[in-house]
Amino acid sequence: MSSAKERLLESAKRLFSQKGYYATSVEDIVESAGVSKGTFYFYFKSKEELFKSLVEEMHLNIVKRLENFLEKELPLEDALIEYAKVFLEDIYQNRHIAQIFLFQLVGTNEEFRELYYTKIAHLRELLTKMVDRAIQKGEINYKNAENIVNLYAGFLRMLVLEYVFREKEPDLERVKSLAQEGVKVLFRGLKNA
Amino acid sequence: MSSAKERLLESAKRLFSQKGYYATSVEDIVESAGVSKGTFYFYFKSKEELFKSLVEEMHLNIVKRLENFLEKELPLEDALIEYAKVFLEDIYQNRHIAQIFLFQLVGTNEEFRELYYTKIAHLRELLTKMVDRAIQKGEINYKNAENIVNLYAGFLRMLVLEYVFREKEPDLERVKSLAQEGVKVLFRGLKNA
Amino acid sequence: MSSAKERLLESAKRLFSQKGYYATSVEDIVESAGVSKGTFYFYFKSKEELFKSLVEEMHLNIVKRLENFLEKELPLEDALIEYAKVFLEDIYQNRHIAQIFLFQLVGTNEEFRELYYTKIAHLRELLTKMVDRAIQKGEINYKNAENIVNLYAGFLRMLVLEYVFREKEPDLERVKSLAQEGVKVLFRGLKNA
Amino acid sequence: MSSAKERLLESAKRLFSQKGYYATSVEDIVESAGVSKGTFYFYFKSKEELFKSLVEEMHLNIVKRLENFLEKELPLEDALIEYAKVFLEDIYQNRHIAQIFLFQLVGTNEEFRELYYTKIAHLRELLTKMVDRAIQKGEINYKNAENIVNLYAGFLRMLVLEYVFREKEPDLERVKSLAQEGVKVLFRGLKNA
DNA sequence: CATGAATGAGTATTCATTCAT
DNA sequence: CATGAATGAATACTCATTCAT
Structure with missing residues (x-):
């Protein structure tokens, strides 16, 4: 028990x-x-502290997963697709806490918003590093890593918002396939710049 | 006065x-x-009613703007770029109320979240119509309109979140140029499917 | 108009x-x-003043009616029966204001309760006078006028409470007949002391 | 404490x-x-709930007392006299809550008025049963039990209103003796119909 | 006479937090 | 470790009353 x-x-x-x-x-x-x-x-210590500790937990989970990915040094397209799938699976498994982290933190109050931006900055850094590497290796021709993160992370967030959180019983396989398709589209665009 | x-x-x-x-x-x-x-x-009548009326106002603004755009029947790439710029300008002009609409509604409570999804569904429909037209006209080769909306709207949301709302005095011209670049990348991906 | x-x-x-x-x-x-x-x-001048003026109006109505009755100098039994009928009719015609006078005043707050007792004391006096006269004339053998008023007025109040005010569309004839019967019972008791 | x-x-x-x-x-x-x-x-849970619970408590008290009386199967006159005394004593002991039950409930608002009529209906039923029994046994000749309840209960209410609640330090013995006299008058009236 | 925008003191209720047991 | 009674500041909302127009 x-x-x-x-x-x-x-x-x-x-x-x-x-x-x-x-x-x-x-x-x-x-x-x-x-x-x-x-x-x-x-x-x-307080309701707030509990909330923040949940946020911290989720943040650490995502960071750890992302760092593991970085170490693999996959080609960017594969990395983006694979990570998207892992991320969606992860978010789905931890729906409750993920909802808090991704969508409550920004909209609740000033303090939480700042916390959100701090945590998210960290995640964006990791993603940026991944993209930078691909740029250096000449895998893609569009070279604004920050903006690539905007495209990729914005897409994933949208999938989570519209499919994983919106629907009572989300069809995860379908979401993953949407993710894969989307990333492919994106990658072609990045390559043919 | x-x-x-x-x-x-x-x-x-x-x-x-x-x-x-x-x-x-x-x-x-x-x-x-x-x-x-x-x-x-x-x-x-109440604090809640006032809040909701603000949301309604913002929603109507965005819808109206988007419908105007639809009537123009621009080629998709131009439409996506132009609309992104107008949208960002608009959001910036109405920062306060837009923040409420885009990021508070989802994260605050159950009732507001439902309201959010209702409003957003409407906006996604309009965008989907725009994309569908381009698919019919053969402007692009990736044919999942819904997922294209995910890519495009997710990207715009991210720009708003990271630049328009995050920074005290956002450099709007830079954000618009990021938007233009991003959409171009995206469009290439869509064409070359 | x-x-x-x-x-x-x-x-x-x-x-x-x-x-x-x-x-x-x-x-x-x-x-x-x-x-x-x-x-x-x-x-x-105020909500309270309006309320009190309504109370005053009803009080004056009842007093006037009662004084008219006193002048007639009917035998007690006839007087009690006739007055009961007139009273019930009156209360029914002025249901709204009567409800305020008879049942709201006592139960609402301290000030109103005092007002109630003042007004009611006046009415009881008039009734006592009527009964006293009958005692002097030897019409009845129970000689406690105050208590007779308790019996009579309590009975009328109960009829009003249970029939005139309780029911949406009171059958006034029936109530009057209950009143007549009740007064007869009462009068027999008073005579045969 | x-x-x-x-x-x-x-x-x-x-x-x-x-x-x-x-x-x-x-x-x-x-x-x-x-x-x-x-x-x-x-x-x-709320101010209203507390108020209602006080009403309920008083109601249950009176009902219990009245049911005990019913079981004794006294001759009607004795019952009416004895109960009147017990009732007055009781009301005096629980002046505060009794005032609420008897005079505030009816006059305060719609919901409370309905509550009042529900509770009172129950008490009237018990009294009616008591009177009906006496009618069946031939103790009295006026046979409208409901109207007898009007006479009796109206009288008691009036005693409470005029003596127990009106006066700061009511002379309870005197009130009880008024009650006894009144009931005797009433009973003679009922018998000699 | 009549309007209705504006006031602000007052009210019931909530809720994070504490602490003696 | 665990309880739950007790706190009191904070909050949304009401309503009798005023007064400039």
Whole structure:
């Protein structure tokens, strides 16, 4: 049986992702976790701290995965396709926390927005590094790595927003295939500049 | 001199976009507008209703602009580039309310998220129509209009998120040129499928 | 066509009697009367003053009617029966304002309760006088006039509460006949002490 | 020492009965009880719910008492006299909550009025049963049980209104003796029909 | 006479957080 | 570790009343 802290984390993830940070009360969380309020504050300094720790967790997951990818040094097209698939799978597996990270953080309040931009900057850096390498290797002819990240990351975000989060039971295979097609389109454009 | 209602609307836009829906209190809004609480409720049924009316306003603006574009029947590449520029200009001019529409709605609570998806669906439809026309005319060879919308709209969203909203004083000309470059890359990819 | 003041009075009577003093807002009243708030305060100093003036009006009505009855110097039984009928008819005709007078005044707040007791004391006095006369004339053998008023007035109040006010469309003839029967029962008891 | 909940209930009873439902604020109640606002809402869902629970409590008290009386199967005159005494004693002991039940409920708003009629209907039924039995046994000759209840209950209500609630320190013995006399008068009337 | 925009004190209710047990 | 009673500042919203036009 899961511990009180784990149950609190699970409940928080689910409720934050469903109802949003503000509309989720500590009361909601402890009730759903079946523990007392005192217990909540034994494990977490505050509601905000819990939220931020979820964000941190998700961020570290994505970063780790992305760094692993970088080490493989795949050709860019393969890398972009493979990573897109892994990313979508990952996001789907961690839907709740991912929703918080990708779409709640920016829109909730000033502090969270800043946190978002800090975390995202890190991820963009990693992606930029990957693209830069391909530019150096002459794999593509459009050489603005930052803007390539805009195209690629914007596309992935859109897929997540429109398919993974919007639909109750997303057809992940279809989303992955959309991702693959999209990246191919993109890559052709990058090569033929 | 501006009327009480106008001042309330301006204050609300600014504060919602800065601090977010929940972190902005009616107190904040009326204080910033220099009117009493009673006046707020004389003009708006509730904080929520005011928020939603701002969203509606922005939505109608974007739809109108997009419909105008559709009527022009430009070649797709030109249309995508021109619309991107107009869109970015527009979003910049209406930064506050646009921030609310594009990034707060999804992340705030369940009701707002549903509202977001409803509004966005409408915009995606219009874009899809534009792309479909180009497919019929043989302008491009990748024929999944929906996915092209994912690529294009995702890219624009990312530009807004990373440049227009992130930076205090965004260099709009640079963003537009990134947009133009990105669309060209994309279009090449679409043509050479 | 009725004047603004009359329409305000009518609306106030109806709304106060239906929803109660506190649950009826000045807004409700002016809306239902089709006039502006300014007009309300042109004719009435305050919501409370309007309410009290309605109470005063009803009180004067009942007092006048009762005094007329006293002058007739009927035998007690006839007087009690006749007055009961007239009273019920009257209350029915002025249902709204009567509801306010008889049942809202006591239960609403301290000030109104005191007002109620003052007004009611006056009515009880008149009734006591009527009964005293009958005692002096030897018409009845139970000689506690105050308690007779308790029996009689309590009975009438109960009829009003249970039949005139409770039912949407009260059968007034039936209520009057209940009143007549009840008074006869009462009178027999008074005579045979 | 009494618990926070008990103190809240006591304060609420007293204040509601003195100032009325609307004129008593939650602030008033918690201040008088010496607890915080949060504590109020820890124990009661709302001001209205607390009010209704007081009503329910009083209603159950009266019903229980009345049912006990019914079981005794006393001759009607004795029953009416004995019950009147017990009722007055009871009402006096629970003055505050009784005032709420008997005189505030009807006059406050629509919802409470309906609640009043529901509760009172129950009490009238029990009394009617008691009277019906006496009619069947031939104890009285006036056979309209419902109207007898009107006479009896109206009389008791009037005693409560005029003596128990009106006076700061009511002379309960005198009220009980008025009740006894009144019932005797009534009973003679009923017998000699 | 009449309007309706504007006021601001007041109200019920929420909720993150604390702490004695 | 765990509980849950208690806190009180904060919040959205109401409403009687005023007053310039």
